[in-house]
Amino acid sequence: MTSLDDLPIRDDLRGKSPYGAPQQAVPVALNVNENTHPIPEAVAHDIVARVAAAILGLNRYPDREFTELRTALAGYLGHGLAPEQIWAANGSNEVLQHVLQAFGGPGRAALGFAPTYSMYSLLASGTGTAWIGAPRDADYELSPETAVSAVREHDPDVVLLCAPNNPTGTPLSLETIEAVADAANGIVVVDEAYHEFADEGTVSALSLLPGRPRLLVSRTMSKAFAFAGARVGYLAGDPAAIDALRLVRLPYHLSALTQAAALGALAHSGQMLAMVDEIRAQRERITTELARMGFRPYRSGSNFVLFGGVDDPHAVFAALLERGILIREIGLPGSLRVTAGTEAETTAFLEAIAVFAPVHAG
The missing domain is CATH 3.90.1150.10 (Aspartate Aminotransferase, domain 1)
Structure with missing residues (x-):
């Protein structure tokens, strides 16, 4: 039986294991x-109706710029964000893949703080980006001093901050995020996949976006929105950074059905987050x-x-x-x-x- 070792895969992928x-x-x-x-029944019925309506137009390609969805996501996030500051894809993993395709790649490096989300290193590997796992403080915490020291030592092209961190759950202070954003020469991504579960009053890194065109904040609908099966992730950042992601996305990457389902969920965000x-x-x-x-x-x-x-x-x-x-x-x-x-x-x-x-x- 043929194995991976028998195939001419890239040398840097040999010996790797897929996410599982x-x-x-x-x-x-x-x-x-x-x-x-489970998704509330009334909300589910509305989402089904929206998807059914979208099916009638499946002979045509979807809105390539997912304009209505970007507008809805900007409204949900607040912070004065405009639709042109929003990006979305099939789960936040694809969003992060777009970031690494645009700003990482051969000869470039991405830095995270281990232990952290295992997909970061896999996405780096898949895009030919070197992965640097810098250490955390005791009890998996991450202080501004520790984070900035690693950024200055390695000068990475992309920094990935998981806030709160996966798999440890550790909250990440706004002070640490701000310090890294101001110290880094490359792109800084704050992965807020679990932000909605943070303690009341926790301030989002979205508040740091003004004046920082190299700072990106990603979110997902998989967790708090109970929408894991729909595969919808999104990101907020400077319009120029969003333009960079357009260079690497596949054409019409968000299906009409995905867009319709996400719009239905966002229309009922209060119930979905109850x-x-x-x-x-x-x-x-x-x-x-x-x-x-x-x-x-x-x-x-x-x-x-x-x-x-x-x-x-x-x-x-x-x-x-x-x-x-x-x-x-x-x-x-x-x-x-x-x-x-x-x-x-x-x-x-x-x-x-x-x-x-x-x-x-x-």
């Missing part, structure tokens, strides 16, 4: 940070209960919790899976990660993990 997360049909799936709350407070509450419940059991939950501003103090992460992962509960092994020693789901899902997880609690074991 377990996809198993289980009663409680809390492994990929989805919003486990479950965010409940998810935050379950996140805090998980944090409190895990700490009470003797685990070590890390600070989180997202819809998931990373926790340490696990003697054998794989054994615990496997035991939970046998009970129909899927969480995430992320390769950090003594640690596992769990998504904050519904109240019932959270209860199922907490009851199952209690058997392996350090306090219980003692």
